[in-house]
Amino acid sequence: MLRILLIDDTPRKVGRLKSALIEAGFEVIEETGLTIDLPERVEAVRPDVVLIDTDSPGRDVMEQVVLVTRDQPHPIVMFTDDSDPDAMRQAIRAGVSAYIVEGIQAQRLKPILDVAMARFESDQAIRAQLQAREQQLAERKRIELAKGMLMKMRDCKEEEAYTLMRRQAMSRQQKLIQVAEQIIAMNELLGQ
Amino acid sequence: MTDSATAPRTDALAWVAGSDAPEKSTVNLGFLPLTDAASLIVAATQGFAQPFGLTLNLHRQNSWSGLRDKLIGGELDAAHGLYGLIYAVHLGIGGSPAVDMAVLMGLAQNGQSINLSAPLKAAGVTDPEALRDRALQSGAQLTLAQTFPTGTHALWLYYWLAAHGIHPLEDVRTRVVPPSQMVAHLRAGRIDGFCAGEPWGAQAIAEDVGFTLATSQSIWPDHPEKVLGCTRAFVEQYPNTARALVMAVLEASRFIDQGQENRSSAAQLIAGGEYVDAPLASIEPRFLGLYQDGLGNAWQDAHPLRFFAGGAVNMPYHSDGLWFMTQLRRWGLLREDPDYLAVARAVQQTALYRQAASALGISVPESPMRTSILMDGSCWDGTDPAGYARSFALHALADDPMVQAL
Numbered sequence: 148m149l150r151i152l153l154i155d156d157t158p159r160k161v162g163r164l165k166s167a168l169i170e171a172g173f174e175v176i177e178e179t180g181l182t183i184d185l186p187e188r189v190e191a192v193r194p195d196v197v198l199i200d201t202d203s204p205g206r207d208v209m210e211q212v213v214l215v216t217r218d219q220p221h222p223i224v225m226f227t228d229d230s231d232p233d234a235m236r237q238a239i240r241a242g243v244s245a246y247i248v249e250g251i252q253a254q255r256l257k258p259i260l261d262v263a264m265a266r267f268e269s270d271q272a273i274r275a276q277l278q279a280r281e282q283q284l285a286e287r288k289r290i291e292l293a294k295g296m297l298m299k300m301r302d303c304k305e306e307e308a309y310t311l312m313r314r315q316a317m318s319r320q321q322k323l324i325q326v327a328e329q330i331i332a333m334n335e336l337l338g339q
Numbered sequence: 340m341t342d343s344a345t346a347p348r349t350d351a352l353a354w355v356a357g358s359d360a361p362e363k364s365t366v367n368l369g370f371l372p373l374t375d376a377a378s379l380i381v382a383a384t385q386g387f388a389q390p391f392g393l394t395l396n397l398h399r400q401n402s403w404s405g406l407r408d409k410l411i412g413g414e415l416d417a418a419h420g421l422y423g424l425i426y427a428v429h430l431g432i433g434g435s436p437a438v439d440m441a442v443l444m445g446l447a448q449n450g451q452s453i454n455l456s457a458p459l460k461a462a463g464v465t466d467p468e469a470l471r472d473r474a475l476q477s478g479a480q481l482t483l484a485q486t487f488p489t490g491t492h493a494l495w496l497y498y499w500l501a502a503h504g505i506h507p508l509e510d511v512r513t514r515v516v517p518p519s520q521m522v523a524h525l526r527a528g529r530i531d532g533f534c535a536g537e538p539w540g541a542q543a544i545a546e547d548v549g550f551t552l553a554t555s556q557s558i559w560p561d562h563p564e565k566v567l568g569c570t571r572a573f574v575e576q577y578p579n580t581a582r583a584l585v586m587a588v589l590e591a592s593r594f595i596d597q598g599q600e601n602r603s604s605a606a607q608l609i610a611g612g613e614y615v616d617a618p619l620a621s622i623e624p625r626f627l628g629l630y631q632d633g634l635g636n637a638w639q640d641a642h643p644l645r646f647f648a649g650g651a652v653n654m655p656y657h658s659d660g661l662w663f664m665t666q667l668r669r670w671g672l673l674r675e676d677p678d679y680l681a682v683a684r685a686v687q688q689t690a691l692y693r694q695a696a697s698a699l700g701i702s703v704p705e706s707p708m709r710t711s712i713l714m715d716g717s718c719w720d721g722t723d724p725a726g727y728a729r730s731f732a733l734h735a736l737a738d739d740p741m742v743q744a745l
Contacts, residue, residue: 279365283389290386313385314600317608323386 149260152194153177154185156201156208157228164200164226171256185211189219196222196260203229209241216242222267224260244270286324293327296334361580365394369406369418372399372519372615373536374626375447375565376419377605378646380614382591391583399613402517403487404434410570411438416577417584419446420568422663427489429686430664432672434488439571442660442687444585444653444695446565446592450625450644451492451555452540453499455532456525457548465550465634467503474500474510483507484516484524484533491564494666495555496534501733502558502715508670508735519616525549536564537644538621543633545621550633556642559713561651563659564644574688581688585695589653593701596647602627650701655687657707658721665728671735679724 151173153165168175176192189197197215201208204227212223224245225238235246245263290312297308316326368383370376382388383395398415400406403424409415411428422442424433431437455464464473474481483500485492497507507513516524518535525533526548533539534555543549555562567588574581595605606623609615615622624630628643645652660683667673689707696703708721719727729736 276364279394280392283364283392283394286386287389290389309386310594310597310601313594314604316385317381317604320608320611320613322384 148172148174149195150174150176150192151260152188152192152197154197154199154201155179156199164198167256168198171254173256173260186214186218189215189221194221196224196264198224198226198260200226201229203227204234204238209237212238212241212243220267220271222260222264224263286327289331290323290327293330293334296330300334359579359582361392361583362577363416363580364392365396366416366580366584367396367398367414369398369400369409369415371401371403371406371419371517371536372617373419373565374538374606374609374615374622375450375536375644376615377595377609377626378446378588378592379419379567380609381595381605382588384608385591385594387591387594388584388587391587393580393583393587395584395587397613401519403490407433407435410568411435413570416573417443417567417569417581420566421487421491422563422566422660423490423494423667424487425566425568426660426663426667426682426686427672429682430667430673430677432489432667440686441569441571441574441581442655443567443569443574443581444588444655444688444692445563445659446567446588446646446653448561448564448645448648448652449554449556449640449642450564451495451534451536452551453496453532453534453553453555454521454525454540454543454549455552456528456530457550458528459531460550460634465552467552470552471503471505474505480510480512481531482512482514482529484514484521484530484535486515486518486535488515489667489672491663492534492536494663494670495558495562497670498666499534499553499558499714501731504733506733522546522548537625538615538617541621541625542617544631545618551630552632554630554640556640557714559711560642561645561711563656563662566655571685574691578691582691582695585692586699589647589650589696589699589701592646592653596645599627650696650703653692653696653701654704654707655689655692656704656709656721657683657687657689658709658719660687661721661724662719665724668725668728669731669734669736676725676728 151168153168153175155177165175165177178188199208204225215221222244223242224247225243226247228249230248238246244267245259247259294305294308294312297312298305312326313323316323368379370379380397383397388395403421406418407424407428410418425440425442427433428435428438429440464470483496485496487493500507505511516530516533518539521533521535521539522543524530525543540551544551595601603623606626607619610617610619610622626644628640630640631637647653661679664677664679664682668676693703710720712718
């Protein structure tokens with residue numbers, strides 16, 4: 148059974164979404180208002196989906212969403228009455244997986260949440276790939292920078308510089324990037 | 340995937356930027372704490388993968404069965420693997436339902452050993468004849484360990500025993516023990532000997548609990564040993580990732596074999612707590628081909644553990660894959676002859692390997708078969724695997740599949 152952390156930010160609708168979710172077969176943990184610390188609640192409740200029901204997603208709401216997305220990414224679905232495209236864009240940018248304006252019907256909840264979770268998973272995968280690629284490129288650049296410094300210091304060719312760096316790294320049970328950073332740091336220290 | 344070789348690419352970045360970029364840029368690689376995992380450890384830590392657009396994350400496993408489960412389950416994308424494990428899983432006799440598997444490349448040749456306990460040494464059981472006498476005499480059977488029921492070490496052990504007239508399934512008891520636990524089992528007297536990869540044979544000698552009776556290269560000089568394995572689904576879903584992975588590991592293999600200094604530093608790296616986690620003194624000598632057997636003999640081995648040899652180690656020969664199937668058949672682990680060649684062609688990823696090696700300017704043999712002479716004088720060239728499986732005096736062809744004590 149999917150566990151949902153329901154943040155009810157609209158006193159007007161209290162109970163309606165909750166009963167619809169329970170009717171649709173979800174386990175619901177409800178919180179009222181966004182005065183709570185959302186990242187802390189997500190950590191404690193460990194929900195499958197975070198569902199925020201709000202009249203209009205204000206800055207406070209968005210800040211909380213950004214924090215969750217950054218530190219402990221979860222599928223976040225936002226139900227709102229605010230059909231302003233800017234608000235929607237802002238919410239998506241903050242990390243909301245699905246933004247639903249009005250019309251909460253019990254039979255629609257399940258597909259909405261399924262889509263939100265699938266969307267979240269694919270976003271996460273893309274994000275991880277991008278991060279890995281960025282890190283690869285960053286490491287490559289640092290290693291090449293260090294290699295260049297070593298070539299100058301030792302007056303040697305590229306391949307020899309790589310080999311020297313690798314032997315040094317391996318004999319100290321380190322990664323090549325660690326030795327590269329040491330060379331760069333030493334070079335800075337010597338002011339070359 | 341095509342059979343045609345691609346033109347050599349000198350600029351690795353062009354490879355990444357083009358349409359051949361890896362579909363998946365992070366690869367989870369499994370390995371067991373063994374010296375023959377060195378090329379994977381070096382590839383992952385020494386900057387060999389980034390130029391091909393890959394990040395390799397190493398995941399040490401405790402046992403071959405654990406590695407098998409994670410490989411099949413997808414937790415690991417590819418792994419340091421036993422030929423016997425990959426083929427057994429593919430054929431559905433590896434302790435799990437059949438899953439289509441792939442051998443991307445060979446990782447190493449040679450470098451395994453059969454070791455016996457200190458009490459056997461004290462009793463004068465220090466050569467094959469004495470071992471046969473001891474095995475055939477009445478009384479408690481000897482217990483010899485290997486690392487996986489259908490694994491490579493089981494097959495080396497069986498081959499060696501049978502070549503000396505000891506039936507491995509009748510004259511001794513065998514059991515499975517993860518390689519890194521062999522020395523502790525030997526010390527505790529739970530086993531009388533074992534066949535495993537290094538450094539565990541050398542470590543048994545260093546701890547004075549055993550000695551080396553035979554090396555695997557004395558069974559078959561330059562025999563295929565570990566492979567880089569994955570599921571077929573992985574190669575089909577991520578062909579560019581698989582090719583980039585082979586290229587990164589090829590570069591690392593070439594680097595390790597490029598002279599004594601590189602080898603010594605590689606030995607120092609893999610001794611680390613995150614990798615093989617064993618004393619350098621037990622790793623380095625045999626890693627450099629220097630053997631001593633614990634009986635007072637020392638030699639520089641003519642066929643030591645090797646990772647590259649100009650690419651000869653890495654070509655996934657069909658004949659290498661076929662050989663392991665013939666031995667699985669010989670010992671009754673396969674109840675009937677599989678379609679040997681069709682299975683080997685499906686598992687050995689020679690086309691992908693050819694692309695990867697050619698792109699790095701590494702020569703690839705024309706024929707997917709090679710010819711070898713084994714210790715008992717038998718010639719293996721990949722032709723007539725069914726006949727070869729039946730050609731041995733000692734076998735278990737007609738018997739029920741043996742029941743392994745796990």
